[in-house]
Amino acid sequence: MPVVDQRTAPSTPRRRPAPRLAVRKGPSPRGRAHGLWPYALIAPAVGGMLYLLVYPLVRAVLISFQDFRLRQLIAGDAEFVGLRNYRTLLTDPRFWEVVRRTFLFMAINVALIMVIATLVALMVERLGRIGRTVVLCSLVLAWAMPVVAATTVFQWLFHSEFGIVNWSLTSLGFDSFERYPWFANGTAAFAILVTLIVWQSVPFAAITLYSALTTVPLELYESARLDGAGAGRIFRSVTFPMLRPIFLLVLSLEVIWTFKAFVQIWVMTRGGPGDATTILPVYAVQTALSGQRYDLGSAASMVTVVLMSGVLLLYFRQMLRQEDETR
Amino acid sequence: MNTRTARPRLRRLPLNIAAAVTVVVCLFPVYWMISTAFKPSKDIQSTDPQLFPHTWTLDHFQRAVEADGFALFWRNSILVTLGAVLLALLVALGAAFAVARMRWKGRRQFMLMIFIAQMAPWESLIIPVYIISRDTNMLDRLPTLTLIYFMITLPFTVVVLRGFIGTIPPELEEAAQVDGCTRAGAFWRVAMPLLAPGLMATSLFGFITAWNEFAYANFLIIKQQDNRTLPVWLSSFQNTFGTDWGATMAASTLFALPALVIFLLLQRHVTSGFAAGAVKG
Numbered sequence: 001m002p003v004v005d006q007r008t009a010p011s012t013p014r015r016r017p018a019p020r021l022a023v024r025k026g027p028s029p030r031g032r033a034h035g036l037w038p039y040a041l042i043a044p045a046v047g048g049m050l051y052l053l054v055y056p057l058v059r060a061v062l063i064s065f066q067d068f069r070l071r072q073l074i075a076g077d078a079e080f081v082g083l084r085n086y087r088t089l090l091t092d093p094r095f096w097e098v099v100r101r102t103f104l105f106m107a108i109n110v111a112l113i114m115v116i117a118t119l120v121a122l123m124v125e126r127l128g129r130i131g132r133t134v135v136l137c138s139l140v141l142a143w144a145m146p147v148v149a150a151t152t153v154f155q156w157l158f159h160s161e162f163g164i165v166n167w168s169l170t171s172l173g174f175d176s177f178e179r180y181p182w183f184a185n186g187t188a189a190f191a192i193l194v195t196l197i198v199w200q201s202v203p204f205a206a207i208t209l210y211s212a213l214t215t216v217p218l219e220l221y222e223s224a225r226l227d228g229a230g231a232g233r234i235f236r237s238v239t240f241p242m243l244r245p246i247f248l249l250v251l252s253l254e255v256i257w258t259f260k261a262f263v264q265i266w267v268m269t270r271g272g273p274g275d276a277t278t279i280l281p282v283y284a285v286q287t288a289l290s291g292q293r294y295d296l297g298s299a300a301s302m303v304t305v306v307l308m309s310g311v312l313l314l315y316f317r318q319m320l321r322q323e324d325e326t327r
Numbered sequence: 328m329n330t331r332t333a334r335p336r337l338r339r340l341p342l343n344i345a346a347a348v349t350v351v352v353c354l355f356p357v358y359w360m361i362s363t364a365f366k367p368s369k370d371i372q373s374t375d376p377q378l379f380p381h382t383w384t385l386d387h388f389q390r391a392v393e394a395d396g397f398a399l400f401w402r403n404s405i406l407v408t409l410g411a412v413l414l415a416l417l418v419a420l421g422a423a424f425a426v427a428r429m430r431w432k433g434r435r436q437f438m439l440m441i442f443i444a445q446m447a448p449w450e451s452l453i454i455p456v457y458i459i460s461r462d463t464n465m466l467d468r469l470p471t472l473t474l475i476y477f478m479i480t481l482p483f484t485v486v487v488l489r490g491f492i493g494t495i496p497p498e499l500e501e502a503a504q505v506d507g508c509t510r511a512g513a514f515w516r517v518a519m520p521l522l523a524p525g526l527m528a529t530s531l532f533g534f535i536t537a538w539n540e541f542a543y544a545n546f547l548i549i550k551q552q553d554n555r556t557l558p559v560w561l562s563s564f565q566n567t568f569g570t571d572w573g574a575t576m577a578a579s580t581l582f583a584l585p586a587l588v589i590f591l592l593l594q595r596h597v598t599s600g601f602a603a604g605a606v607k608g
Contacts, residue, residue, distance in 0.1 A: 038425035042437055045422040045481060049444050052478040056455040063455060073458065123345050131346050137591070142353040144590030146539040148558040149583040152565070153360045156572055164359060167376050203353065262450045263541045267562045281450040288454040289546060301451035312446055319442055 057305075064299040070292040078295075085299040094275070095283070095300070102279040102307075105194070106258045112198045113254050114247075117205030122235075124210045136207065143203035151267045154196045158182040186276025189269050193277055196268075197261050205250050212246040213239070245318060252315035259308060280304040357587070364388065364577040371573050387577035394574070396553065396560070404557040407469050408537040411476035412530045415484045418477075419529075423488035424514065428497060438489075445482035453546055460547055467551035475543050480533035487532075491525030492518065531589050538586060557582050 064085055066078040089095050124135050145153075158165050160181040169177035182188045216239060224234050240247070262281040265271060271278035271286060278286070281304060288297025363371055364387050366380040391397065422441075426434055456475065457466075465471040495518050503513035541558040548554045564578050 038429040038431040038434075041421035041425035041429075044418040045485065046437070046440075048418065048474075048478055048481060049440060052474060053444055053447050053452075056452045056459060059459060060452065060455040063458065073461065119345075120349055123342060123349070126342055127346055131343065135346050135349055138350045138353040140590050141357055141587060144535075144583075144587045145357060146535075146558070146583050146586050148539065148541050148561050149360070149579040150356065152561060152575060152579045153356045155565070156363065156576060157356060157359060159572070162372055162374070162376065162572070164376055167374070199352070199356070256446060259448070260450055266545070267541065284451065285453055285546070289457065294454055294458060297454050301448075301454060304451050305448050308448055312443075315446065316439075316442060320439070 060298045060301055063295055064302050066295055068295040068298070073292075073294060081295075085295045086303075089296060089299050089303070097275065098278055098280060098283045099303075099307075101275075102259075105190070105261070105279050106255060108194055109197050109201070109258045109261075110251065110254050112194070113201045113205055114251060116198065117202050117209055117250070120202065120206040121209035121213055122239075124206070125213050136210075139203040139207055142199065143207070145200070147200070147263050148267055150200055151196065151264050154192060154199075155183075155268060158192055183269060184273055186273055189273060189277050193261065193265060193268060196264055197258065200264075201254055201257060205254060208246065208250055209243065212243050216242045245321070249315065249318045252311050252318070255311045256308060256315070259304065280307070357583075360576050360579050360583070363573060364580045366573065368571075368573050372570075387571075387573035388581070390571070390574040391564075391578040391581060394564075394578070396555075397578075399553060400555055400557050400560045403469060403554060404538060407472045407476060407556060408534055410470075410473040411480060411537045412533040414473070414477045415480045415533055416526065416530055419481055419484035419488050420526075422485050423492055426485070427489045427492040441482045441485050444478075445486065447479075447482075449479060450542065453542055456543065457546055465547075467548055467554055469554050471547055472540075472544055472556065475547075476537035476540060479540065480536050483536075484529050484533055487529045488522075488525060491522055491529075495521050528593055531593055535586050535589060 063078070065080055065082060066072070067081045067084075068078045072078040120135075120139070124132055127135060157163055160166065160179050160183075163182075165182075166177050166180055169180075180188075182192055220238050220242070221234060224238050229237065259279075259281060261279065262285070265277050265279065265282050266285075269277045271282045280300060284297045284300035284304065286297075287300060288294045291297075362380050365383045365385075366377070367382055367384045367386070370377055370380065370382070422437075425431070426438060460466045460471050499517050499521075500508075500510075500513040503517045504510060508516060539558060540556075541562065544556045544559045545562070548556070548559065561578055561582050564575050
């Protein structure tokens with residue numbers, strides 16, 4: 001320690017004049033005296049975003065307008081074909097089936113997630129201290145479970161022969177579930193994926209909604225109760241309006257994250273059986289990387305991005321509004 | 328009025344049942360993973376599963392650890408994840424400092440860009456990233472994954488660090504500057520120690536995001552199987568091990584353990600909602 005002191009001590013007087021000079025020169029120390037520094041500081045971040053986000057996005061748009069298959073991937077020289085890929089996609093009934101399924105998947109997931117998460121949040125708020133800690137801890141554990149691990153575990157839970165789900169259902173008297181092959185049936189596989197995604201997403205939504213709930217002043221509830229409002233009325237007229245911004249934020253995040261269910265689907269079913277669990281991102285990757293139709297896959301990805309951006313706009317509006325409030 | 332003591336307890340019953348159900352539903356898959364990993368194979372493959380294992384065994388863990396390349400994939404995952412998180416931290420620190428402490432043209436636009444990047448549709452960029460990596464000879468290489476995970480974690484890191492830097496009063500650094508520190512020196516000696524918990528939490532969340540990432544690791548590492556990471560290894564584990572669910576669950580447990588521990592450690596931050604809109608496990 002003393003060594004460090006000795007070494008730094010003499011340098012201090014030498015350095016001291018520098019800031020003084022700067023202060024004497026610069027007219028406004030806090031105004032725009034920073035010059036190029038901020039731009040130098042953000043340059044790596046901007047560079048990263050340009051090369052790793054903007055460039056791939058531009059490239060995807062370009063590819064979606066080109067004739068790009070395995071030959072072009074190896075040799076280069078892809079030709080522009082205008083809107084042909086989009087025309088091929090939009091006239092393909094299978095693609096429309098996938099779009100329809102994507103929206104169905106999203107709607108079911110998001111509705112279940114929001115309802116369950118709201119109920120859980122309201123429940124946690126009413127619990128005692130110990131109960132609350134236990135519930136929050138288990139929510140956090142479920143949330144922490146890595147996607148691939150959770151997907152593997154769900155495959156085991158729903159295993160046809162030794163799975164605990166089939167065993168419980170059979171023990172409860174539903175004999176038709178003995179050795180029921182969940183992943184061979186389209187609807188069943190779809191249902192399992194929904195269960196998995198709801199199980200994984202509710203913790204985040206519930207915890208966020210719960211922390212928003214704790215910010216609602218208790219006096220509001222009291223006065224509402226004094227005015228004779230019932231529980232349902234209090235939720236509709238006090239709680240929900242107070243939670244609206246955060247509720248919308250969570251809602252749009254969940255919509256976006258349902259698109260990220262790609263991983264669960266890919267690991268569990270690869271979009272099968274048949275097409276039963278193929279949603280847009282899965283369809284795009286299947287078309288591109290398994291079918292070597294990079295052009296069609298990119299076009300499908302771009303359609304996905306356009307569909308998502310509606311939700312994104314809602315999210316950004318909320319986000320910016322909060323930005324302005326914190327400023 | 329004399330029913331007052333009995334009534335709340337009765338009224339609280341449905342609430343407590345709901346709480347118990349929530350806890351069971353949340354924990355059961357995690358519990359089932361761990362307990363299956365410890366059960367002997369004959370108990371796993373029985374038509375009458377036991378909720379609590381009677382005999383415990385470490386065989387499955389042994390098989391999982393001794394499986395081909397486990398150590399290698401573990402090392403790959405750690406390398407890629409640490410590289411991405413450190414890079415993101417470094418870059419984000421500069422950017423967050425510029426946003427929180429300096430005034431410049433385009434600051435709002437930069438933040439908007441960060442927010443957009445945070446919501447980047449990574450699932451829809453797999454195809455162009457694959458093609459670009461192929462063109463630039465970056466397929467099958469770990470640095471590619473590091474770069475991509477860096478970009479995935481960067482926006483969130485900037486947002487959170489900006490928040491943390493914003494809570495440190497600039498007067499502290501100004502005082503240090505008056506005492507003769509350079510601006511960077513003042514930041515390093517005064518703000519950094521205060522920032523340490525924030526950096527810690529942020530990097531752990533980044534760590535989890537990168538640790539769990541599957542899609543890019545799956546599609547960008549194709550021929551060079553030695554460069555695979557743990558999630559990809561785990562997803563192919565059932566293919567290699569077939570019906571050996573004990574080993575599969577042991578592998579899942581080993582893979583999930585770091586994330587579970589980190590989340591429990593960070594629970595305070597998680598529940599205080601600072602991660603709102605930031606990380607998805």
